Amino acid sequence: MSLLVVGSVAFDSVKTPFGEVENALGGSATFFSASASYFTKVSLVAVIGSDFPEEHLTFLKSKGVNLEGLQRAEGKTFRWKGEYGYALNEARTLDTQLNVFQSFKPELPESYRSAEVVFLANIDPDLQYNVLEQVRRPKWVACDTMNYWIEGKRSSLLKILKKVDLLLINDGEARQLAGEANLVNAARNILSLGPKILIIKRGEYGALMFNGKSIFAVPAFPLEKIFDPTGAGDTFAGGVMGYLSKAKSFDDHHLRRAIVYGSVMASFNVEAFSLDRLRDLSQEEISARSRAFKELTHFEVS
């Protein structure tokens, strides 16, 4: 199924205890697209500035990403600067420059409007709604959000939540959105707002999925070397949505498998800065790590 993503394409400057990069390729839509490209064809909606180098576009095209909906505006590309301590689970944002993103009005090319699967990455919920309205008859819609919108644009967020099948947020955001510390109760509250499925990302602790009937839990893959967690959540979402689009099914069995593939992709992504590890993964590496996930979690009870 055709997969559409709207989100940011950005330059990230990141410092971790293991090194640093300046103005590396980043942005939610970028990580998402690179990750999902291993499973299906992705159409990207975003905006870049006049400073955006051709090499990054060449890379995305090499991954089969459709850039027809990538707008080019006068000015500078969105920039984010952050650093991580040894805990690596929370970034400290040092600087955010919206630049061309500030006046971004997503407009979908005609060819995008028949997309069957849509992922609304973490942007202003009004923009998410606007994008969704331009898609003719989406079969499956997922979205992400963040504390900033939960706090500052709650009514817009609640409006988009009524339209989505799957909400994909982290544990802190789930607690904040539901106003409830217990995750099981928070999930129940959130499912009553519209989404049929809630996936809660827990960073180094893995992910949880709630569908109102059952819960699925998967750990993160234990890694010896984690260089840079930037983009892990979007890479996870790319694996989840890419796999579902490929599988053409959204039942519990495929959702569980999708979460494992999302975890696999995220585990690769954190092994290098920017999305360097997503540049030339082989299908065999992805399969091998998904089998390693099975080995990691398998047990039998009598």
Place this chain on the structure above:
Amino acid sequence: MSLLVVGSVAFDSVKTPFGEVENALGGSATFFSASASYFTKVSLVAVIGSDFPEEHLTFLKSKGVNLEGLQRAEGKTFRWKGEYGYALNEARTLDTQLNVFQSFKPELPESYRSAEVVFLANIDPDLQYNVLEQVRRPKWVACDTMNYWIEGKRSSLLKILKKVDLLLINDGEARQLAGEANLVNAARNILSLGPKILIIKRGEYGALMFNGKSIFAVPAFPLEKIFDPTGAGDTFAGGVMGYLSKAKSFDDHHLRRAIVYGSVMASFNVEAFSLDRLRDLSQEEISARSRAFKELTHFEVS
């Protein structure tokens, strides 16, 4: 196989956002024994004061716990007072009174000395060593410890670690013991100190097992109501060691299953204050929750 535990029997005063108890039955050896009693016969070594009520002994006996090695000393029983916030993952200790535990010299009755499986709960590593020396020919030895001993009695701790098959500690303790933030690397360091198996407890995030060849990860059971996390780690250990003693096997297959049973028992324990939830569990409740754990974590990859 016969299972021996040495640890504390105590009175806990605990406050959580959901209520509080004063001088409730607690202590590492108590939680451990009550939990393990659902799988095998347990012999307990500990000390209580002259203030210890008969009803608690009656309860432990009703669980088939052998109290021949429970010393009674003049004075007050060990007391701990703590409170938890909404996060529930870390206790704030308000008061610790060692009382009769201060001069505790574990002495094993003759009938205990042939124990095949030994669990050294979190006490002074010199006492752990002393107990182990009194056991004739243990087949499988596990121990727990804490930051206090890692920092203050490191050489004694390293001495006991050379003697144990399984070390069972939390993630913070593992990082501190290894002097290494990354858990995979920390585990490798710790396994080089003696233990063949390392189980890392991560509270609400579950547990990890390392054996030098593979890693096993299990989430904690998602619960709607968590009243009191006190004793969860010891209850987990009781389930792990109780199941292994019953299974008479310590291979990877049984260790994984043991960790699931440990998680099952811990998930029950946090549903009520003290060890109230461990008083009258049925085998059917334990089986049902272990099947729920399978359902929680099961997926298939192609």
